Amino acid sequence: MSALGAVFVREARLAWAGGGGAAGPAAFFLAAITLAPLAIGPAPDLLAAIGPGIMGFAALLSVLQSADRLFGDDHGDGTAELYLLSGVTPSWLVLAKVMGQAAATLWPLPVIGLVGALMYGVPVAPAAVGALASLAAIPALSLIAGFAGALAAGIRRSGLLIALIATPMMVPVLIFAAGAGRAAFEGDERALANLLLTLAVSLGATALAPFGIAAALRSRLA
Amino acid sequence: MQTETLNFPDMPTLRPETLRVSGLSLARGEVMLVRDFGLELAPGEAVVMSGPNGTGKTTLLRAIAGFIRPEAGTIDIGSHAPAVAAAEALAWLGHADGLKPGETPRQALRFWADMAGQSRKAILPVMRTMAIESLIDRPAGRLSRGQQRRTALVRVALMNRPIWLLDEPAGPLDGGGRARLAELVAWHRSRGGSVIAATHQKLDWPDGKRIDLGAHR
Amino acid sequence: MLSYFSNPQRFDQLARILIPIFGALALVLFGVGVWLAFFNSPPDYQQGETIRIMYVHVPAAYMAMALYAALAVASFVYFVWRHALADTAAEVIAPIGAAFTILALFTGSLWGKPMWGTWWEWDARMTSVLVLLLVYLGYMALRAALDDAQQAARTGAILAMAGILNLVIVKFSVDWWSSLHQPASVIRLDGPTIHSSQLWPLAIMALAYTCLAGWLILYRLRSQALRRRVRALQRRRDHVARQREEAVS
Numbered sequence: 021m022s023a024l025g026a027v028f029v030r031e032a033r034l035a036w037a038g039g040g041g042a043a044g045p046a047a048f049f050l051a052a053i054t055l056a057p058l059a060i061g062p063a064p065d066l067l068a069a070i071g072p073g074i075m076g077f078a079a080l081l082s083v084l085q086s087a088d089r090l091f092g093d094d095h096g097d098g099t100a101e102l103y104l105l106s107g108v109t110p111s112w113l114v115l116a117k118v119m120g121q122a123a124a125t126l127w128p129l130p131v132i133g134l135v136g137a138l139m140y141g142v143p144v145a146p147a148a149v150g151a152l153a154s155l156a157a158i159p160a161l162s163l164i165a166g167f168a169g170a171l172a173a174g175i176r177r178s179g180l181l182i183a184l185i186a187t188p189m190m191v192p193v194l195i196f197a198a199g200a201g202r203a204a205f206e207g208d209e210r211a212l213a214n215l216l217l218t219l220a221v222s223l224g225a226t227a228l229a230p231f232g233i234a235a236a237l238r239s240r241l242a
Numbered sequence: 243m244q245t246e247t248l249n250f251p252d253m254p255t256l257r258p259e260t261l262r263v264s265g266l267s268l269a270r271g272e273v274m275l276v277r278d279f280g281l282e283l284a285p286g287e288a289v290v291m292s293g294p295n296g297t298g299k300t301t302l303l304r305a306i307a308g309f310i311r312p313e314a315g316t317i318d319i320g321s322h323a324p325a326v327a328a329a330e331a332l333a334w335l336g337h338a339d340g341l342k343p344g345e346t347p348r349q350a351l352r353f354w355a356d357m358a359g360q361s362r363k364a365i366l367p368v369m370r371t372m373a374i375e376s377l378i379d380r381p382a383g384r385l386s387r388g389q390q391r392r393t394a395l396v397r398v399a400l401m402n403r404p405i406w407l408l409d410e411p412a413g414p415l416d417g418g419g420r421a422r423l424a425e426l427v428a429w430h431r432s433r434g435g436s437v438i439a440a441t442h443q444k445l446d447w448p449d450g451k452r453i454d455l456g457a458h459r
Numbered sequence: 460m461l462s463y464f465s466n467p468q469r470f471d472q473l474a475r476i477l478i479p480i481f482g483a484l485a486l487v488l489f490g491v492g493v494w495l496a497f498f499n500s501p502p503d504y505q506q507g508e509t510i511r512i513m514y515v516h517v518p519a520a521y522m523a524m525a526l527y528a529a530l531a532v533a534s535f536v537y538f539v540w541r542h543a544l545a546d547t548a549a550e551v552i553a554p555i556g557a558a559f560t561i562l563a564l565f566t567g568s569l570w571g572k573p574m575w576g577t578w579w580e581w582d583a584r585m586t587s588v589l590v591l592l593l594v595y596l597g598y599m600a601l602r603a604a605l606d607d608a609q610q611a612a613r614t615g616a617i618l619a620m621a622g623i624l625n626l627v628i629v630k631f632s633v634d635w636w637s638s639l640h641q642p643a644s645v646i647r648l649d650g651p652t653i654h655s656s657q658l659w660p661l662a663i664m665a666l667a668y669t670c671l672a673g674w675l676i677l678y679r680l681r682s683q684a685l686r687r688r689v690r691a692l693q694r695r696r697d698h699v700a701r702q703r704e705e706a707v708s
Contacts, residue, residue, distance in 0.1 A: 026356040030349075037344045098338030105307060106357045107329045167621065171614050175604045185597040185618065188590045189625045192632035199636065217635075221628070232621050239613035241309045271608060272691035273698045296701070311541075 023108045024116040031120030035089075045082040046128040052078040053136040064141050071140030072150045072201025075133040079154045080161060080194055084186060086125055087165035088172075088179045090118065091237065095174035100237055110234035114166065115226065118233070122162035130155040142205055150201025153215050157197035159222040163229035164189045170236035193221045250429045251367035253360070258285030258434035259320050259331045259404045261306070266315030268301050275301050276455065279315070285404065285434040288427060288447050292440075293455035299440035300337070302455070303407050306438070307334055319405065333403040335411055339394035343383030347374070347393045350382065351400060358401045368396045371429075372422050387414035392422070399426060406430060408439040420445070467684055470544060474681040481674035488667035495660035503657075509573040514660050516566035518668040520584075523563045523591060526556030526672060527626065530598070534619035537612060544680075546612040547687065549619060550602060551679040555672060557595035563588055583637040590629050594622045 035041055056074050057067055094100045103113055130151040137147035168186035172178040200214035261283040268276040275298030283289060291299050304310045306317055308328040320326035341350055351365045369375040372392040382390060391414050398406055406427075412420045424447055427437050439445060496514035503510035530552045537545035567585055568578045579585070598618055605611035 023357045023359070026353055030353050033349075034342055034344065093342070096338070097342065098336045098340035099342070101307070101309065101334055101336050102340045102354075104309070105329050105332055105334045107327075108357060171601060171618055172604065178604075181597075181600055181604055184593070184600050188593040188597065188629065189621070191590055192628045195632045195636045217632075224628075228624070232617060235617050236614060238309070239617055240610055241304075242311070242607075242609055242613055271694060272687075273694050296698075 023106070024112055027108070027113055027116040028120040028123075031117045032124035035121045035124040042125050042128050044086050045125055046132060048085045049078050049082040049129060049132050049136075052081055053132070053139075057140070068141035069205070071137045071142040072146060072205050073198045074140065075137050075150050075201060076154060076157075076194055076198030078136070079129045079133055079157070079197075080190055082129060083126065083158075083161040083165050084179075084183045087169045087182045087186065090121060090162075090166050090169040091173040091233075092169065092178060094237075095240060100173070100241060104238060104241070110237070111230035114170070114233040114237065115163075115230040118162050118166040118230075119159070122158055126158050126162060129158065137201065142201075146201055146204035146211075149204035149211055149215065150198075153197040153200035153218050156215065156218040156222055157193050160193040160218075160225040161190060163225040163233070164193075167229050167232045167236060170233045170240070173237070173240050193218060193225075196221060249367060250371060251364040253364055253402050253433075256402065256404050256433050256435055258436075259326055260284050261405055261436065261438075262316075262318045263306065264316055266302075266305065266317065267313040268298055268305055268310065269313050270298070270301055274313070281453070283405070283436045283438060285436055286431045288431060288437040288439070288450040289453060290439050290441060290445050290447065290450045291453045291455055292442060294442070297455040299455055300409055303409050303438065303440055307332055307407055331403055331405050333398045333401040333406045335394055335398050335406070335408045337409055339382075339390045340397070341382035341385075341390055341393060344381055346379050346381055347385075347396070348378045350393070351397060354397050355400050358403075360400055360402050364400055365396070368399050369393075371426060372396055373418070388416055388419055391415055392419060395423060395426060399430065404435050406435065406437045406439075408437060410441055410443075411439055412441060412443050412445060467544075467688060470684065471681065474677050478674060478677050478681065481670050481677060485667055485670035485674050488663055488670055492660055492664040492667045495663060500660050501654075501656050506574065509570065510657070512566055512570040513657070514664045516563060516570055517661060518665040519559050519563040519566060520588060521665060522668045522672055523556060523560040523588060525669075526552055526559060527591060527594070528623070530556060531619050531623040534616035538616040538620065543612075543687075544684070546616070547683050548676070548680055549615060550612075551676055551683055553595055553599050553602070555675050555679070557592065557599065559668075559672070560588060560592045560595055564592065581637070583633045586633050586637070587626075587630055590633070591626065594626065598622065 053074060056070075056078070060066065060070070091100070094103065103117075104110055106113065133154045134147055134151035137150050138144065142150070164186050165182065167189070168182040169178075171185060172181045175181060196214050196217040200211050200218060203209075203211035203214055261281070263279060263281040266276060266279040267274060268279075275296075279302070281289065291302065293299055301310060305312050306328070308317075319328060319331045347369065348365070351369075352362050355362045355365060366375055366378070369378060372395060374389055374392045374396070377385060377389055377393075382393065385393065391411070395411065398408070412423055415423060420443075424445070427447055430437060437447075437450075492514070496511055500511075500514075502508050530549050533545045533549040533552060536542055537549060564585070567588070571580050571585070572578055598615060601618055602611045602615045605614060
């Protein structure tokens with residue numbers, strides 16, 4: 021197996037075996053979208069209007085929820101050193117790692133987002149656009165979480181710090197991804213533009229974030 | 243002490259490299275730990291660094307591995323310019339073993355063999371030389387500290403890299419483990435490999451150079 | 460690091476001269492600026508007297524952004540050339556920049572009440588500045604969480620540099636976001652062009668803010684550099700003492 025493939029498979033397997041895989045983010049997502057109507061009230065019009073936005077917001081929180089595991093363990097158990105000395109280009113390696121973890125843990129988010137939007141009374145078409153947008157947002161969200169996670173790796177109770185660092189960086193992708201569902205719901209023709217912008221941010225993050233993550237990992241070993 | 247002869251596997255030929263350290267100064271938090279340190283490690287050689295805690299043994303190893311940038315001095319790997327990248331010539335054993343508690347030695351060692359582009363065939367024979375082949379399917383979290391260390395040493399050997407950097411390699415090892423570590427190091431040196439170990443234990447490696455880092459300040 | 464041990468003297472001399480100059484300049488400029496802003500400029504034809512909040516608000520917002528740029532530049536200098544003074548500068552700039560950001564948000568909110576009728580309007584500029592505050596807070600929290608000074612410096616520098624790229628994209632995305640809904644307000648912050656009678660007090664206030672920031676940064680930079688030197692001396696003394704103990708035992 022190629023080295024990058026090996027990293028992808030291993031990280032997916034570790035996320036699955038060690039951290040319960042997709043169960044954590046999925047359960048968190050479900051809890052968040054269950055609580056929101058209880059706080060806001062059951063008015064159907066209101067819930068349908070905020071549905072696409074709440075789905076994007078809850079997906080973002082679910083990604084943050086597991087972000088401390090992304091690089092925290094590697095920092096403590098000596099894996100980070102081994103990765104940097106493995107001879108595999110570090111930026112490619114961390115990209116494979118983050119994608120492996122994301123594939124294992126985040127795949128239910130678009131599905132729950134679709135079901136959740138329908139439960140909020142969002143019509144099928146805009147709900148599907150929102151789910152598609154959250155799928156397009158996952159690379160950006162998980163890479164940003166990875167960057168924050170690498171910066172804060174191994175710090176005690178790093179979850180809060182990671183959330184604080186990652187939140188401002190997730191602003192654009194949240195705006196575009198949630199905006200896609202919102203625009204589709206309102207019949208605004210900018211839904212497609214939002215969807216494409218989400219994809220653009222994910223591509224940009226894929227191109228740039230690995231360098232940042234590799235540099236962050238290295239800086240934490242100095 | 244060794245009554246049985248250990249069978250080391252056939253692995254692709256090593257490309258021996260020389261490590262040259264000269265004029266090296268290292269600081270930690272504005273305290274100079276190492277001043278004007280020099281070392282030449284030729285293929286087949288072993289160096290054992292000793293010295294009390296806080297004298298910079300680990301810092302020196304981390305600097306050679308490229309994790310810490312020295313205040314002054316150079317570290318070169320390879321006999322010719324341009325120097326070889328650290329990530330191609332070094333095998334690393336740090337304080338932590340780099341094992342995941344949920345992963346078995348089989349899974350972990352296969353992964354690292356793939357990463358280094360080495361055959362998985364060598365895993366079992368090397369594990370046998372460290373006497374842990376029976377633990378191959380036990381999750382690392384359920385291995386003892388000594389067994390984990392042995393697994394990490396197998397990983398070091400599997401990478402098939404010429405220069406080994408070992409930080410307290412014998413720390414949690416028992417007498418048998420230390421003897422097998424000595425065998426492993428002797429095998430590596432016989433293939434043209436070299437070793438730098440930092441330790442405050444006595445390592446009985448034949449004709450290993452000794453450096454007392456306490457004297458290097 | 461070596462340049463750090465050789466440079467502080469020179470920096471110290473320079474700082475000792477510059478600190479009182481910046482302090483005095485800030486004082487004079489604030490005196491003139493406040494007088495112009497409050498007593499010697501006309502009220503706005505639409506906003507009336509509340510336009511005077513602008514003279515406090517706009518320079519604060521400008522400083523909030525300029526100091527983040529300075530933070531990123533200092534981080535870049537540290538990251539590339541390992542100049543310890545640049546790292547100290549970044550460390551010192553962050554809380555000052557955050558303070559100006561809070562001031563900008565606070566005065567913006569005060570200005571928003573008469574203009575929009577609400578204390579807070581989710582308008583593109585205010586939202587961007589709020590995100591900027593989060594960026595500052597994240598940077599400071601990360602540095603505070605790292606005990607090792609060198610790690611804090613390297614890691615902070617990487618985050619600060621990523622932050623500038625992030626802020627550019629945030630600016631674009633927030634503009635896009637707010638354009639999806641036309642805000643209900645009558646007057647926009649960027650609406651009417653600034654009259655020359657307003658330009659003078661604004662420019663002088665901006666200069667005054669800049670001098671204040673310069674004074675604060677240099678003052679903190681100097682005391683921080685001194686503190687670092689004291690700490691280094693202490694640590695070296697402890698280290699020598701420990702070695703002597705070990706040699707005896």
